[in-house]
Amino acid sequence: MASRNVAPRSASAEVAALLESPEIGALIQHLQETRWTGRPGFPIRTMVGMALAKSMYALPTWAKLVRLVSEHAALQAALGCDGDVPSQWACYRFARKLRENGDALDACIARVIAELHRRLPDYGRDVAIDASDMPAYANGQRYLFNHGPERERFSDPDASWGHRSAVSTRRGGGFYGFKLQAAVCSKTGLPVAWEVESARANESTFVASLLDTAKARGFVVETCAMDKAYDNNRVYDECIERDCQPIVPLKRTPPIVRGEHLPPACEHGPWRFAGSDYRRGAAKWRCPTGECAPASTWVRADRLRPLIPRETLRWKGLYRRRAAIEREFGRLKHEWALLPLRVRGLDRVKLHADLTVLAKLVTTLERARRIGYQKHEGVRQAGPLRKY
Numbered sequence: 272m273a274s275r276n277v278a279p280r281s282a283s284a285e286v287a288a289l290l291e292s293p294e295i296g297a298l299i300q301h302l303q304e305t306r307w308t309g310r311p312g313f314p315i316r317t318m319v320g321m322a323l324a325k326s327m328y329a330l331p332t333w334a335k336l337v338r339l340v341s342e343h344a345a346l347q348a349a350l351g352c353d354g355d356v357p358s359q360w361a362c363y364r365f366a367r368k369l370r371e372n373g374d375a376l377d378a379c380i381a382r383v384i385a386e387l388h389r390r391l392p393d394y395g396r397d398v399a400i401d402a403s404d405m406p407a408y409a410n411g412q413r414y415l416f417n418h419g420p421e422r423e424r425f426s427d428p429d430a431s432w433g434h435r436s437a438v439s440t441r442r443g444g445g446f447y448g449f450k451l452q453a454a455v456c457s458k459t460g461l462p463v464a465w466e467v468e469s470a471r472a473n474e475s476t477f478v479a480s481l482l483d484t485a486k487a488r489g490f491v492v493e494t495c496a497m498d499k500a501y502d503n504n505r506v507y508d509e510c511i512e513r514d515c516q517p518i519v520p521l522k523r524t525p526p527i528v529r530g531e532h533l534p535p536a537c538e539h540g541p542w543r544f545a546g547s548d549y550r551r552g553a554a555k556w557r558c559p560t561g562e563c564a565p566a567s568t569w570v571r572a573d574r575l576r577p578l579i580p581r582e583t584l585r586w587k588g589l590y591r592r593r594a595a596i597e598r599e600f601g602r603l604k605h606e607w608a609l610l611p612l613r614v615r616g617l618d619r620v621k622l623h624a625d626l627t628v629l630a631k632l633v634t635t636l637e638r639a640r641r642i643g644y645q646k647h648e649g650v651r652q653a654g655p656l657r658k659y
């Protein structure tokens with residue numbers, strides 16, 4: 272593909288391109304119309320550019336961004352603030368304005384996602400849902416010091432203790448903070464829907480709202496891969512009610528140990544899957560030799576024997592692609608500065624997550640417009656170039 276040889280654009284040129292995109296332009300215009308009175312601030316375009324640049328340069332704080340922009344003539348030109356860089360206080364005020372105009376930001380995210388979806392028809396058909404830890408910018412110590420009095424005021428009262436699983440060489444265990452609950456397309460690796468909650472919230476309670484958000488954003492989610500933590504009847508029912516097939520391994524509960532999930536069997540061996548009827552909500556199983564009478568039977572689908580049976584290659588392939596969400600969490604945290612958190616309070620952490628994902632999505636969209644959607648310039652996607 273000839274377009275592979277396109278030279279990478281500088282980051283400041285990329286910031287300028289994002290600010291020219293119609294999706295971000297509409298956000299700037301909306302915020303201009305609701306411009307708060309009083310202080311004559313910096314142009315909204317400059318402030319939106321600052322917010323996107325923070326994630327693109329993977330900087331944890333506004334203060335560091337302000338210092339970078341102050342020393343960076345090309346970035347000042349891209350942001351339209353030559354020689355007059357907004358202070359970190361101006362950035363804090365703008366962040367508050369964005370929190371107060373959450374609808375405008377949501378609409379902007381929806382526009383970017385819709386345009387990506389138009390270019391990538393497979394985006395959002397098969398998703399993976401999981402939660403990931405976001406340790407708070409605070410410690411959750413219960414006592415002020417060893418054997419000291421109990422703490423009465425917490426620096427981030429919205430954070431709470433939760434559990435995270437082991438990753439690579441890091442042990443699993445308790446952590447204090449928030450969780451990012453997300454649905455990610457397992458083919459393109461792009462986020463579809465996400466929510467931030469205090470760490471103690473049970474992750475399986477977010478499946479319904481994530482799928483509903485995906486639907487509201489125009490996706491028809493056909494399958495949803497999740498790990499064992501999501502193996503319960505409520506999650507199963509919530510997926511089926513939304514015409515989405517859950518791809519979840521079974522926990523080893525007593526009914527599973529007894530083998531209640533196994534397909535029918537006869538003296539010729541375990542029966543083979545022979546297709547599902549989605550309208551009927553049942554899967555057909557057949558005697559391996561066909562000698563039994565009847566030689567096949569319909570089994571009503573439930574959590575133990577779903578319409579895409581766990582024995583099939585399709586289920587195994589979809590479950591393997593669940594790893595897309597782990598990769599996307601890694602990219603957001605390490606390449607787009609989702610972590611470390613340097614804000615406190617659920618509202619601020621939510622805004623930070625929204626801006627991080629928006630910066631990533633709109634960058635992907637701009638690159639797709641310029642050079643086509645592909646593996647390029649560090650936006651490494653489990654992409655459509657790969658054959659599954």
Ligand SMILES: [Zn+2]
Nearest residue numbers: 537539558563
């Ligand atoms: Zn038989």
